[in-house]
Amino acid sequence: MPEAPSALPPEPPAAGDGVALTVVVPMPAHGGLDARLSYRHPHALPAGTLVRVPLGRRTVLGVVWPEAPDGAAPAREALRPVQEVLSALPPLPDEWCALVAFAARYYQRSVGEVALAALPPALRALDAAGLQRRLARLPGAGVAAPAAPAPPLTPDQQAAVQAIAAADRPVLLFGATGSGKTEVYLQAAAQVLQRDAQAQVLMLVPEINLTPQLEARVRARFGAAVVTLHSGLTPAQRLRHWLAAHLGQARVVLGTRTAVWASLPRLRLIVVDEEHDPSYKSQEGARHSARDLAVVRAHRLAAHGCRVVLGSATPSLESWHAAQQGRYRLVELPDRIGGAARPVLRLLDLRQQPRGALLAPALLEAIQARVARGEQALLLLNRRGYAPVLACADCGWTSGCPHCSAHLVFHKAERALRCHHCGHAAPVPRACPECGNVDLVPLGRGTQRLEEHLEQALADLRRPDGTPVRIGRLDADTARTPQALQQRLAEVHRGDVDVLVGTQMVAKGHDFRRITLVAAVNPDGALFASDWRAPERLFALLLQAGGRAGRDAAFMAAQGSRAELWVQTAYPQHPLFAALARHDYPGFAAQQLEERRAAGMPPFAHQALLRAEARTLEAALAWLRLAAAQADGLPGRAHVTLYAPVPMTMVRLAGVERAQLLLESARRPALQALLAAWTPRLHALRGASAARGLLRWAIDVDPLGY
Known part of the structure; x- marks a missing residue:
């Protein structure tokens, strides 16, 4: 591995009054003050140098900035001095400073707020001596040598890798679920690392804890050269991984949206997996889109050969429109690996089912048949808890949250009412607070209620080995820690769970090999929601969820099964389901874009x-x-x-x-x-x-x- 970027050279002796430096510092989000301040130092320092400077009565971390603050600069002798230079670290790259400046302008935030928030919290608290101690503990540079051999590519995959290497604009990799997009990412990254001994690759995923298989594959392929950056790390881990990236020791950085800010001096490839996912848009602070900033960052580094790949089976309509306009290069992977067939859509008209049934009888029979053959089923219900609301049939009281315009959700196992927005919790009342009626009724259904229903309906069913059927649940209540999530996923992969009930987290990138049936229990709420993006999100959710079924062609052939996606709906004639039955994302996108064009909505406004x-x-x-x-x-x-x-x-x-x-x-x-x-x-x-x-x-x- 070549040497990491060098730190700052020793400072020459001080002379005269020194020079005035522009330093960006953390400022309150809406304090109305310029976060670029002037300080005095004996010598000029390169832009991107980390320094500690006085701010009021505090001493804070700042970044020497290439732009001067607005207005006339005060006399040098009137400026407060820089207290300390973190000279053990090389300056932040010019392109990093340019990205921060762009984001601050575009998202209307202070440059200091964006710049300092992009740095690890532990780094902001360190002085020069503390930084030296942290650097001394860093392991040596990792070598991007494959720990696992790369599988052969299909012709479509090979063409995609070649297209990425030759791209002169962002690449939109439009691939069916199970088509091998991840392998395209990995081999495109391997090519970049082989061509340039100092090159670095950034891979973004929506939620790192929901894709443990991807992290395992990346580490198996690139060994010790991989670090992760996401909010689930401890402050010490996050600092260590950031330093490895900044010093060039890490060749591959895998992370969530926060990783788009990583300091990578030799960045040559950016991958944004599941680019349609709304998790890439921050909802606090500088409300930025990591996907859009990845495109901006690659564009600024295009002269150095940096490319960006946006991958999805259901691209965002903004990205799809850009590809149709020629601003992005569209690369397609239309077929699943191994010739596996896409799931067949089965629509169940809820108007013709028994009144109040959680699951239609035909769907329940299909689940029973699959489990009896040793296959797995997945049920999607995007509402956790037992029931969305507890109500009194006598007076109409409902379990409203005292702090939000929302209902408290009934959690039966804990005998608690919880707000899924503010976190308020209360015990279930023994009687109606308004009229004293003791017969309170849960209205609606959540994942806990569906799990209970399945346990009762499948109680007499046996697996092929004669053991009872096992029901699992995967939602924010059962996966409160990364360890709990990975344990539940491991149970599914081992076959310890026959029927998995979950919220939308079950549809995100998991490579379940034995699931042959997926069912969406109650998706109708999104068909007529006030949110104009709801149809786009519902189509993506259903197509992605259906993509969990039938991924292993050999298993499907041995079972003699056909993958199926069942949808319970009261509106089976809705155009969205017609496109879903054909797996026709282009047709669905064209219809949605035409509606948005007529209404003057994004991406046309x-x-x-x-x-x-x-x-x-x-x-x-x-x-x-x-x-x-x-x-x-x-x-x-x-x-x-x-x-x-x-x-x-x-x-x-x-x-x-x-x-x-x-x-x-x-x-x-x-x-x-x-x-x-x-x-x-x-x-x-x-x-x-x-x-x-x-x-x-x-x-x-x-x-x-x-």
Whole structure:
């Protein structure tokens, strides 16, 4: 392995009054102050150098920045001095600083907030001596030597790897579930690492704990050269892995959306797996899209040969539209590995089923037949708990959350009511709090209720070896820790679970080899939801869930089975199901894009939300109306529509009232110009009388939902 980037050279002797340096420091999200400050140091330092500087009464970590702060610079002798230079580390790369600056401008945040949040929390607390101790404990550079041989590629896979190597723009890898996209990623990465002895690869996944098989495959292929970056690491682990990436010791970085900020001085390939997943969009702080920033980062490094691959069986409509327009290169993997057939869709009309049945009799019989043959079934119900609400039939009382505009979910096993939004919990009342009726009724169904129903319905069924059938559940309640999740997944892979009940986490990238039947129990809520992205998300969820069935062609042939996707719906004639039956994502996407074009919705328009949170809804709406008035006359205003402020779908969350204002424009530059000029005025409004009761506000560019 070549030597890592060198640290800063020793500083020459001090001379004169020194020089003024621009340093970005952490600032409150909406403090209204420039996070780029000037400090004095005896010598010039390269941009990207980490320093410790005084900020008020504290000493904080800062980054020497290539841009000067706005306004006239104060005299050098009036500046506070840099207290310490972390010279043991090489400066952050120029492209990293450029990415941070772009994100701060685009998402309307302070550059210091973005830059410091992108660094490991443990690094922000270290002084030079502490950093030296951490560096001394780092292992040597890993060698990207394969620990496991690469399997042969199909012709389609080989063509995809070649297309990535020759790409002059982002690649959208559109592959059927089970088509071998992961192997394409791995072999494309191997080519990059073989061509350049210092090259680095970044692989992003939606949720690292939901794809343990991928992590195992990456480590088996590239050995000790792999590190992970995600929120599940301890602060010490996260710092160690970040340092390995920054020093060039790690050749492959695998992580969630936070990994898009990793300092990688020789980055040459970025992979975004399951690029459609909404988990890539942060919902706090700088509300950024890691997928979009990956595209921006690769574009800025294109002159160095960096490429980006976005992979999915159900691409986001934004990415699909970009590929249809020629801005992305579309590469397809239409067939499953080994010739495995795609699942057949079976629609069950709920209007013709017994009243109140959790599972249609035909579906229950199909599950029984599969399990009796030694196969596995997966049931998808995207609602955890036993029932969404507990109600009184006499007076109409329902179990509402005292802090949110939501119901408390009934968890039968714990005899508890829980809010899945704010975390509030309460014991199940012995009687109705309003009228005293002791006969409280659970309404609706959750994964706990479905699990209980299956245990009763399959109690007399036996596996081929004569043992009782085993039901498993995978949701946020059974997988509260990474260890619990991996244990449950291991049980499924070993065949210890015959029927797996779960929420959408069961549909994300798992390579279950013995599942032959997948059933969506109650997906109709998304067909007519107020969220305009709901059809896109439902189609992706059902296609991805169905893709868990029949992945092992040899097993299917030995069983003589055909993979099936069953859907219980009261609307079997809905066009979404017709496209799903054909596995026709292109047709579904074309229909959805035409609807969005007619409605002027993304990707044919560009949006931002101004959100306000206050003690009362009236205060939030009043501040938003005042904010809207401040936009008059600003650059870009003529091309931007500002809609009236409205309460959010969930008005009250954790005791806070919430409202929002939508901005929309067919011209992205006009929207960005307006936001840039508007943001300083919003900071100034913070102290206005109309802001009384306002707790916080935030701008969300390219929101995923309202």
